[in-house]
Amino acid sequence: MPLDLSTIPIVDHHCHSLLRQQPQDDHGFRNHLTETYFPEMARDHVQHSLVYHWAIRELGAFLGCDPEPDAVHAARRERGVERLARDVVERGNFRTWLIDTGYGTDTTFSLDELRGIVPCEIREIVRLEPLIERLIVEAHGFDGFLEAYREALSDLRSAGYVAMKSVIAYRTGLHIEPVDRATAAVAFAPVHDAARRDGRLRIASKPLLDFLIVAAVEEAARQEIPIQFHTGLGDPDLDLTKVDPAALRLLFSDAYRAAPIVLLHSGYPYARSMAYLAAMYPNVYADFGEVQLFVAGGDLRAVARELVGLAPASKILFSTDASLVPELYWLGAQAGRRALGQVFEEHIADGLIDERTALEMAEMILWRNSERVYGL
Numbered sequence: 534m535p536l537d538l539s540t541i542p543i544v545d546h547h548c549h550s551l552l553r554q555q556p557q558d559d560h561g562f563r564n565h566l567t568e569t570y571f572p573e574m575a576r577d578h579v580q581h582s583l584v585y586h587w588a589i590r591e592l593g594a595f596l597g598c599d600p601e602p603d604a605v606h607a608a609r610r611e612r613g614v615e616r617l618a619r620d621v622v623e624r625g626n627f628r629t630w631l632i633d634t635g636y637g638t639d640t641t642f643s644l645d646e647l648r649g650i651v652p653c654e655i656r657e658i659v660r661l662e663p664l665i666e667r668l669i670v671e672a673h674g675f676d677g678f679l680e681a682y683r684e685a686l687s688d689l690r691s692a693g694y695v696a697m698k699s700v701i702a703y704r705t706g707l708h709i710e711p712v713d714r715a716t717a718a719v720a721f722a723p724v725h726d727a728a729r730r731d732g733r734l735r736i737a738s739k740p741l742l743d744f745l746i747v748a749a750v751e752e753a754a755r756q757e758i759p760i761q762f763h764t765g766l767g768d769p770d771l772d773l774t775k776v777d778p779a780a781l782r783l784l785f786s787d788a789y790r791a792a793p794i795v796l797l798h799s800g801y802p803y804a805r806s807m808a809y810l811a812a813m814y815p816n817v818y819a820d821f822g823e824v825q826l827f828v829a830g831g832d833l834r835a836v837a838r839e840l841v842g843l844a845p846a847s848k849i850l851f852s853t854d855a856s857l858v859p860e861l862y863w864l865g866a867q868a869g870r871r872a873l874g875q876v877f878e879e880h881i882a883d884g885l886i887d888e889r890t891a892l893e894m895a896e897m898i899l900w901r902n903s904e905r906v907y908g909l
């Protein structure tokens with residue numbers, strides 16, 4: 534039996550808002566149990582994944598209905614998104630959600646709406662790349678743009694944020710290199726021209742992004758506010774060879790030691806890299822997150838074992854990375870608590886730790902570390 538962690542609350546330090554219009558049927562629901570956007574995957578394949586079968590069983594138990602797709606979806610429709618979200622937060626024992634508002638903003642609840650729905654604290658994480666893109670579209674030149682960017686990041690806590698987040702992994706990869714201002718200005722010109730012409734931008738200039746993300750890390754150090762990095766798995770957009778968190782070596786230098794650097798998504802499949810980095814650098818934290826949903830049928834316990842085995846418990850944070858559908862928070866919490874509980878039980882059985890120590894470590898991972906690191 535895994536050590537029972539259900540009474541320990543969760544501060545979910547990286548998740549997203551909920552869709553106003555929830556998926557109504559199994560096909561719509563399956564789209565949310567995969568990160569791929571190719572429609573034939575949800576149509577033909579997701580229903581044959583372990584994650585799907587487990588989700589239906591787990592949700593049958595959660596909703597008090599048969600563990601069958603039709604029964605689960607009927608129960609979801611009957612409850613509606615607001616009640617589902619409330620039940621998930623209460624029964625999942627969530628204390629706080631730190632929301633990355635970087636995507637889906639037209640179709641999801643605003644944070645104020647969310648505060649009216651769920652009985653937990655809601656705080657905001659600002660995503661850097663959409664901010665950069667908006668400021669480039671609005672800018673008249675590099676100097677003005679850079680001034681506006683630095684201004685936007687100059688006092689993040691007063692602006693209501695608890696952290697920054699970068700998805701540079703998706704755009705140009707984690708191998709950030711030092712770029713000087715003159716080189717960044719040269720890279721800015723064609724990006725700016727295209728942005729002005731099109732009225733929008735998806736930034737993918739490596740010198741420019743490297744320069745701007747390092748500037749954000751400098752702000753993180755100055756304000757001692759965390760900066761989260763997407764690392765490891767994601768949607769098919771990313772190049773899996775460029776998302777090993779070890780590639781962020783430039784940021785682990787002494788110049789940025791005051792910046793709390795949070796490596797997201799368990800770095801999967803580079804979980805060992807991530808755990809190692811958290812074990813080496815005092816300002817680097819490892820997220821036990823996202824894998825609960827997408828690796829739930831496979832390596833989840835192994836990921837938890839790697840993280841707990843290599844990084845001190847004080848350096849591991851917990852998230853679901855759930856988004857859009859309330860039950861994903863429930864699934865993430867259930868699978869995450871279970872995997873941690875299994876790993877702790879193994880170590881208790883092996884005589885490495887006693888139960889009291891295991892529970893203290895679980896509390897650190899599930900909520901205490903995040904309260905400290907984000908200053909909640």
Ligand SMILES: [Zn+2]
Pocket residue numbers: 547548549633854
């Ligand atoms: Zn996320």
